[in-house]
Amino acid sequence: MSGPELASRAARLTPFRYQGDKPAVLWSFTGGFPDPAHFPVRELSDCLAAAAGEDPELLQYGSSADESLRYGERSLRQALLTRHGDDLPPGACLANVMLTQGGIGAIELAFRSFVDPGDAVVVEAPTWGVALTLARQLRADVHAVPAGPAGLDVDALEAKLDALRAAGRPAKIVYTIPTFQTPTGTVMPAANRRRLAALAARHDAIVVEDGTYAALRYDGLAQPSVQSFDTEGRVLRVGSFSKTVAPALRTGWVTGDRALLSVLASARSDLGVSQWAARALALFLESGQYDAHLSRMLAAYRRKRDVLDAALRRECAGLAEWSVPDGGYFFWLRLREHVDAGKAKRLARERGIAARPGEQFFGTPGDGGQLLRIAFSQVAEERIPGGIAALGEALRSGAAGAAAPERGTDTARPEGGR
Ligand SMILES: Cc1ncc(COP(=O)(O)O)c(C=O)c1O
Incomplete structure (x- = not known):
């Protein structure tokens, strides 16, 4: 296969970067992974x-x-x-x-x-x-x-x-x-x-x-x-x-x-x-x-979703907007304009928070920069508040200099709730 042909093949693939030295993940809010506690082993x-x-x-x-x-x-x-x-x-x-x-x-x-x-x-x-x-x-x-x-x-x-x-x-x-x-x-x-x-x-x-x-x-x-x-x-x-x-x-x-x-x-x-x-x-x-397993699991995920929403309202109000999903695994956060999203996402990673950058869901470069997907499925319920508190700190640092609100000062449900 010729060099140009190899290059054109590689260009069609999503570039892979080996990142063995990434900061340790403390809270995995990233992929659509089910909670292993619910595997019906x-x-x-x-x-x-x-x-x-x-x-x-x-x-x-x-x-x-x-x-x-x-x-x-x-x-x-x-x-x-x-x-x-x-x-x-x-x-x-x-x-x-x-x-x-x-x-x-x-x-x-x-x-x-x-x-x-x-x-x-x-x-x-x-x-x-x-x-x-x-x-x-x-x-x-x-x-x-x-x-x-x-x-x-x-x-x-x-x-x-x-x-x-x-x-x-x-x-x-x-x-x-x-x-x-x-x-x-x-x-x-x-x-x-x-x-x-x-x-x-x-x-x-x-x-x-x-x-x-x-x-x-x-x-x-x-x-x-x-x-x-x-x-x-x-x-x-x-x-x-x-x-x-x-x-x-x-x-x-x-x-x-x-x-x-x-x-x-x-x-x-x-x-x-x-x-x-x-x-x-x-x-x-x-x-x-299966039906019994599903209804137990739905009750547990519903609780996690609500815990995550409550934590977001405490920690991220004024910094991001979101709707509460009726189902699935994800919250889709829009960081407010005064938050420097690049800086906030980098700080979040450094604090051990893995979340999916919005850019990965758009086919066009430049879209999704202010967006972040947070999965609530995999992190244990009792650990969610700590992870979201760390995320809130990262967002506040990303907004530093732009009169960021104090923690928990804006308790209104953003974007019309569920
Ligand atoms: C939107 C969507 N469709 C399909 C899948 C496929 O998952 P699987 O091949 O494990 O059934 C996923 C997995 O993350 C998904 O998020």
Whole structure:
């Protein structure tokens, strides 16, 4: 491979910098990591043992005879169909459900199936950085549409889709996280979901609806999925057990029109998902243990969210603005203009706070500088206040010289609360 070719390949990848000498992390508010205290270790071990005892063939590859190689273990697909089948057209069957290696496995398969180099892919701004990286690796022509307090701005989406079509480069995929959007935590209202499905149909685009966090609802009413408004078989809905059970299972899924899933099956080259893990998960679901586990976990995450909100109001009022998310793992902080965000983020790191810089959620350089994503999932509840106090100190130092408010002087809920 020639030097210029190597350089152009490297340019498509997110640059990696080895940082073995970073300050120690004392509070990990950074990734979308579940709380390890909630991993259902005993129940899962029992289910794994029961699955292997039931049928040792589950430790084998899947088979093409019953499509478990490409679509995944059947009993888990059946359990998912029972739970999510109402979003699919009447008559939906196992051919409408595919297991994948985590939610990212489904997103990658969808992108690889429908995007050729140069094809237009529309994403939200901000959005999950991994999806952005994936689109870039596939050499997609990535277009961003703003995501505000009501999620993806569907007026802006319509304008974007029209413009792309007028330019002779119609969008192939719209990637959206309508429920507990990453990083903003917002939820798209039902009416906008309906419009999104209709727009996709009109523009012959496929919607990849990322529902990875959708089951993690602490407040508010669940909204119907975008897929439930899909009359043309255009919406692929992605789910995952990573945030609700354990990421190490690497088990996610995608539901959708049979013809779309058969394209994904053709593009598939990963030799499937662990049949053993899938059957164990099916047993976990069928026995009712999953629902009990989920409701315990939701109660614990709700408490953590509230502890984090209270700490932010004490420590960061006047320095940052945020909304309290109804679900998911994240707070999205907008640092006020008088806070020197670069300095504050550096000081926060030096104090041992790991949080995700806003820049990582935008495809365009220069965006997201005043923003910071804080995950409340992984840090133990009793340690959250200490971490946020340290963050508040960093922000106050970042605002030094600009008449920063005293700690806890502004107790109004910013940005209209939840
Ligand atoms: C928005 C979003 N989608 C999908 C995923 C995929 O996770 P997994 O592949 O572990 O299911 C993640 C993980 O962080 C995520 O944040």
